[in-house]
Amino acid sequence: MDQTRAFEVERPRLVRIATQVLRDPEEAQDVVQTAWLRLHERGQGADIENLPGWLTTVTVRLCLDRLRARVPRPVDPHEPLADRQVETVPDPAEDVALADTVGVALQAVLDRLTPTERVAFVLHDTFGVDFPTIAGILDRTPTATRKLASRARAKVRQPVDPVRRADAVVVDAFLAAARRGEFARLLELLAPDALVVGDDAAVQVGTPARIEGREAVARMFDGGAAAALPVLVEDRPGAAWFLRGMPQVAFDFTVESGLVRRIDFRAEPDLLARLRRRATSG
Numbered sequence: 001m002d003q004t005r006a007f008e009v010e011r012p013r014l015v016r017i018a019t020q021v022l023r024d025p026e027e028a029q030d031v032v033q034t035a036w037l038r039l040h041e042r043g044q045g046a047d048i049e050n051l052p053g054w055l056t057t058v059t060v061r062l063c064l065d066r067l068r069a070r071v072p073r074p075v076d077p078h079e080p081l082a083d084r085q086v087e088t089v090p091d092p093a094e095d096v097a098l099a100d101t102v103g104v105a106l107q108a109v110l111d112r113l114t115p116t117e118r119v120a121f122v123l124h125d126t127f128g129v130d131f132p133t134i135a136g137i138l139d140r141t142p143t144a145t146r147k148l149a150s151r152a153r154a155k156v157r158q159p160v161d162p163v164r165r166a167d168a169v170v171v172d173a174f175l176a177a178a179r180r181g182e183f184a185r186l187l188e189l190l191a192p193d194a195l196v197v198g199d200d201a202a203v204q205v206g207t208p209a210r211i212e213g214r215e216a217v218a219r220m221f222d223g224g225a226a227a228a229l230p231v232l233v234e235d236r237p238g239a240a241w242f243l244r245g246m247p248q249v250a251f252d253f254t255v256e257s258g259l260v261r262r263i264d265f266r267a268e269p270d271l272l273a274r275l276r277r278r279a280t281s282g
Contacts, residue, residue, distance in 0.1 A: 006051050007036055013052075014059045020122045021063040023279055031062045056129075057137050060119055064138075067115035113152050120145050121152035167255040168237035171230075172280045174253075174260055175239055178225040186218035191259040196220065201267035202249050208265075217263070225251075232276045233266070240275055247272045 011032060018028035035058045048054045113121060116138055123129040123137075135145040170189060177185035194217045198207040211217055228239040228251060239251040250271060254262035 003039055003051070007039060007055065010052055010055050011036075014055055017056065017123070017127060018059055018063055020126055021060065021118060022066060027066060028063075031059060031066065034062055035059045053133070056133075060123065060137050064115050064119060067118065113155055116140075117148050117152035117155070120148035121156065124149050125153065164235070164237060166258070167253070168230075168278070168280075170255045170258055170260060171237045171239065171253045174221075175225050175228055175230070178221040178223070178228075181223040183218055183222045186221055187214055189260055190214040190217055191256065191261045194260060195262045196265070197262065198265035199267065201269075202265035205248060205267055207249055207267075217260075230278050230280050232278050233271070234274070237278065240272070247275050250275060 014032045014035060015025075015028055018031045019025050022028050022031070035055055038058050039055065042048070119138060120134055123134050124131065131142045131145045131149070134140075134149075135142045138145060138148075140148070174186065174189045177189065192214050193212075194214045196208060196211040196217050198209050203209050208220070211220055225239070227241050227243070229242055231238055231240045231247070231250065233240075233250050233252045236252065238253050240247040241249045241251070248267065250266045252264040252266050253260055254264075
């Protein structure tokens with residue numbers, strides 16, 4: 001079987017892995033296509049002893065690159081400085097067992113994990129990949145990889161607040177509508193008495209001090225929020241405007257009955273220092 005046909009056989013499996021790691025089907029497809037390009041660059045005559053394992057390694061490392069590019073993310077004090085990108089792609093071990101599905105609950109909590117924790121957890125607990133294989137992909141020892149999965153498992157066991165989860169869906173829908181310039185959708189997501197308030201620090205960097213009413217708030221966000229990234233603001237789903245990787249203003253959302261009631265622009269340094277990146281709810 002030539003490499004093109006062999007890749008097509010492996011593609012569905014690679015897409016499942018990338019989708020569970022990245023939580024973004026479109027990005028997963030892009031990553032798998034990049035893996036195909038890497039294979040194509042090696043040429044048909046390339047000596048790859050274990051092509052499925054090689055493709056798994058390339059795909060997962062590409063996923064890691066994407067996760068690490070979603071900056072800024074909280075620094076995990078347990079994560080070694082050796083957590084780095086690796087350019088070489090050795091053949092991993094042969095034993096790569098796979099599962100087909102992952103629970104909805106996992107999708108809701110993966111944003112709690114660092115990139116390496118997420119990879120270790122998804123590959124081992126969801127797809128049954130053994131720790132020596134994952135260690136080869138992450139350039140870690142099997143013991144360190146086992147610890148990554150254990151920490152991830154502990155985080156996953158923490159209960160997810162269903163109210164916070166529902167609020168995150170509303171917040172992310174609002175931000176998506178803002179970026180796409182969907183004025184009518186913004187109106188649908190805003191309460192009639194919607195309000196925007198900027199604290200003193202935020203006003204100093206250019207945010208409005210106060211905007212009242214659904215239409216006025218929708219006009220302000222219409223076509224905007226392009227530089228806003230999803231974060232947790234004091235454990236609430238929100239967003240923040242970043243400049244050169246540093247948060248400048250937090251968007252602190254108040255959601256009531258499925259509608260955005262209030263957005264506080266907050267730029268106090270202590271608050272910005274405590275922001276944590278989160279994955280979108282999609």
